[in-house]
Amino acid sequence: MPRETIVQAVNDALHTEMAADDRTLVFGEDVARSGGVFRATDGLLEAFGEERVRDTPLSEIAIVGAAVGLATHGYRPIVEIQFSGFLPPAFDQLVSNASRIRWRTRGRLTAPMVVRTPYGAGVRALEHHSESLEAAYAHVPGLKVAIPSTPADAKGLLTSAIRDPDPVLFMEPKRVYRSFREEVPDGEHTVPLGEAAVRREGADVTVVSWGAMMHPTLEAVDKLGVDAEVVDLRSISPLDRETLLASVRKTGRCVVVHEAAKSGGFGAEVAATVAEDALLYLEAPLRRVTGFDVPVPLLSMEDYYPPQPPRIAAAIEETVEF
Amino acid sequence: MDGEPPSRPPPRVNTAAGVEHLSQADLRVETHQVVTAEGTVEASRVPDLTDAQFRDLYRWLVLQRTFDERATKLQRRGQLGTYASGRGQEASIVGSAFALADDDWIFPAGREAAALLMHGVSMRDLLLYWRGVEDASRMEGANVFGVAIAIGSQMPMVTGKAWGMQLAGDDAVAVGYFGDGATSTGAFHEGVNFAGVLGVPAVFYCQNNQYAISLPFSEQTAADTVAQKALAYGVDGVRVDGNDVLAVYNAMSTARARARDGRPVLVESVTYRRGAHTTSDDPTRYREEEEVESWAARDPVDRYRTFLADRDLLDDVDEAAVREEVDEMFDEAVAAADDYPHRDVDEMFVHLYEEPTPELARQMEWYRDFLDDHPEMDEYVHQRERG
Numbered sequence A: 001m002p003r004e005t006i007v008q009a010v011n012d013a014l015h016t017e018m019a020a021d022d023r024t025l026v027f028g029e030d031v032a033r034s035g036g037v038f039r040a041t042d043g044l045l046e047a048f049g050e051e052r053v054r055d056t057p058l059s060e061i062a063i064v065g066a067a068v069g070l071a072t073h074g075y076r077p078i079v080e081i082q083f084s085g086f087l088p089p090a091f092d093q094l095v096s097n098a099s100r101i102r103w104r105t106r107g108r109l110t111a112p113m114v115v116r117t118p119y120g121a122g123v124r125a126l127e128h129h130s131e132s133l134e135a136a137y138a139h140v141p142g143l144k145v146a147i148p149s150t151p152a153d154a155k156g157l158l159t160s161a162i163r164d165p166d167p168v169l170f171m172e173p174k175r176v177y178r179s180f181r182e183e184v185p186d187g188e189h190t191v192p193l194g195e196a197a198v199r200r201e202g203a204d205v206t207v208v209s210w211g212a213m214m215h216p217t218l219e220a221v222d223k224l225g226v227d228a229e230v231v232d233l234r235s236i237s238p239l240d241r242e243t244l245l246a247s248v249r250k251t252g253r254c255v256v257v258h259e260a261a262k263s264g265g266f267g268a269e270v271a272a273t274v275a276e277d278a279l280l281y282l283e284a285p286l287r288r289v290t291g292f293d294v295p296v297p298l299l300s301m302e303d304y305y306p307p308q309p310p311r312i313a314a315a316i317e318e319t320v321e322f
Numbered sequence B: 001m002d003g004e005p006p007s008r009p010p011p012r013v014n015t016a017a018g019v020e021h022l023s024q025a026d027l028r029v030e031t032h033q034v035v036t037a038e039g040t041v042e043a044s045r046v047p048d049l050t051d052a053q054f055r056d057l058y059r060w061l062v063l064q065r066t067f068d069e070r071a072t073k074l075q076r077r078g079q080l081g082t083y084a085s086g087r088g089q090e091a092s093i094v095g096s097a098f099a100l101a102d103d104d105w106i107f108p109a110g111r112e113a114a115a116l117l118m119h120g121v122s123m124r125d126l127l128l129y130w131r132g133v134e135d136a137s138r139m140e141g142a143n144v145f146g147v148a149i150a151i152g153s154q155m156p157m158v159t160g161k162a163w164g165m166q167l168a169g170d171d172a173v174a175v176g177y178f179g180d181g182a183t184s185t186g187a188f189h190e191g192v193n194f195a196g197v198l199g200v201p202a203v204f205y206c207q208n209n210q211y212a213i214s215l216p217f218s219e220q221t222a223a224d225t226v227a228q229k230a231l232a233y234g235v236d237g238v239r240v241d242g243n244d245v246l247a248v249y250n251a252m253s254t255a256r257a258r259a260r261d262g263r264p265v266l267v268e269s270v271t272y273r274r275g276a277h278t279t280s281d282d283p284t285r286y287r288e289e290e291e292v293e294s295w296a297a298r299d300p301v302d303r304y305r306t307f308l309a310d311r312d313l314l315d316d317v318d319e320a321a322v323r324e325e326v327d328e329m330f331d332e333a334v335a336a337a338d339d340y341p342h343r344d345v346d347e348m349f350v351h352l353y354e355e356p357t358p359e360l361a362r363q364m365e366w367y368r369d370f371l372d373d374h375p376e377m378d379e380y381v382h383q384r385e386r387g
Helices: A006-020 A044-048 A060-072 A088-096 A098-104 A134-138 A151-163 A211-224 A241-251 A266-281 A309-321 B051-076 B090-098 B113-118 B123-130 B134-138 B155-168 B186-198 B245-260 B289-296 B300-310 B319-338 B358-373 B377-381
Strands: A024-028 A053-055 A076-080 A114-119 A144-146 A168-173 A197-200 A205-209 A228-232 A235-237 A254-261 A287-291 B105-107 B174-179 B202-208 B236-241 B265-270
Touching: A006 A024, A006 A044, A006 A151, A006 A168, A024 A060, A044 A053, A060 A076, A060 A088, A060 A098, A088 A098, A114 A151, A134 A144, A134 A168, A134 A235, A134 A266, A144 A151, A151 A168, A168 A211, A197 A211, A205 A211, A205 A241, A205 A309, A211 A228, A211 A254, A211 A309, A228 A241, A241 A266, A254 A266, A254 A309, A266 A287, A287 A309, A309 B377, B051 B090, B051 B113, B051 B123, B051 B245, B051 B300, B051 B319, B090 B113, B090 B202, B090 B245, B090 B265, B090 B300, B105 B155, B113 B123, B123 B134, B123 B319, B155 B174, B155 B186, B155 B202, B186 B202, B202 B245, B236 B245, B245 B265, B245 B300
Parallel strands: A024 A053, A024 A076, A076 A114, A114 A168, A144 A168, A205 A228, A205 A254, A254 A287, B105 B174, B174 B202, B202 B265, B236 B265
Antiparallel strands: A144 A235, A197 A228
């Protein structure tokens, strides 16, 4: 098995799936000649040609809306939005069309498509390059949202997303795009959407996270030496309630870590799920460690924004000692 | 028809019917020029400026070029964040801003350093902006909006600002700077259309520098020009040689005058981005060196220097002295940016609302205390050098 970074694993999945299914098309800004601003689509143009790999005008609305149209015509579009901060114009297409075309046409038309987008802070980029608005997208009925944290999952989840019969937003943690490698299965590799992973088993507290924040979370747990169970949601829509609830029932404690602003963030959904179905198992209040309720700061203050290991560790300690 | 629904014939074309299609080939779009690439001057078009003003134009061109060169170097040394250079677009940037008044509002796209400096932004603040210091986004002392990093997103605001100017009876215009890429966004079309309907003092200034990151203009749109798009919205269009600083000045001057009369204008300044999209980009992946070279031969600074020489004005401009002067300004600005007071974490929280919400105030207070109690946070926050 080759050792790959997350961005290489994404590239691997695209190559593998495009080779396997000639209905797949990749398009977006700078994805062809330039190979994508993060090189996630590198080599696709050479391998599959201009008809299936296209640079597009700077048109987020048209990229996502056209994907819906293509998908209803039997194709499998995989589009890239360069940074998730540029997705909001296309939010209308996701909400008004992609997510509800099956429902609206009572199953006559469907939109099997993937919107890939790097998300999150931590690469010293300009304004609008650091957003993590996953909760807003998870709130859209009919839209699936997957967020890998490791190279193997990136390949497996993206493959599942491409094969999924419904629209999937695939958010890539660009902060850890190239920060480490792991072995990624060769050829076909799938990780089901809607299935969380237990990254570390433990008895004292459940720490839930996803995407870029899995890494400071694991670092915090390792440093603290607590017997924590770490759950990586991998897909926030659909949410794997069973794995989450089973873990909380076992440990009796829960901490959620995410990068996005706290209020209305997906941590609130996790907390509500635990409150609804595992409240009586809790031995301590559920804690959220999150970004703050402000836009992601520009680069000089950027590193103050996302949860760092000391913040995560402090919340875990408080919860365990409660 | 007895009970049968009415039918229709299979599609066919009656070529004899004489249906006329309007196509862009029917449209002639001139490119306004004063000084040709070869240096020939159309004397009647030379703007009515004093010798001192002609010399100032040159200083601004040199300043734009020097600022780009030095800012790019600073970025390479890790003393600036991602930087977007205007190399190759100096005439387009300088000529347009030279035609504006202090009361006008500029909505920048990012490459037009000289335009912002000319409009009153300090060089220190411009450097701080590229260092990612929030305070610099105030663009203190200048009628300048924040840089539109979300491409094209400023256009409807340009219209709204111009509408406000009209309602308030101001003698000023709102000017949106943007690139050819922005003309593919929905916000561009909605913004320009709205301005046309309202008849507000807005100028939409497109620097068509031929590339939106890797995409050449020919693939950005099937239209021959950006200028012709104006007509669909009932606003005026102008196309100008963006490497000819005097032509750009003329185009913006007339556009501004029309806009003040309630006739919005879309200006297409045809130029070329000789550098990378930003310091994060590698243009060798998508364009040929010969093409870059061919535009270097149409260099806007060289062209204007030829014009000045022809007018015997160049002797009055000590080129070395101008460069030295600009370098000195830059050094001082870097020193001032380095001296900018250290900000604490409050900077993240202020200015989101006039009064912070109770939750936001709570988060800020909590974070201050947390940082006090956890000095180890420094290791994580300062693990990478900050701007």
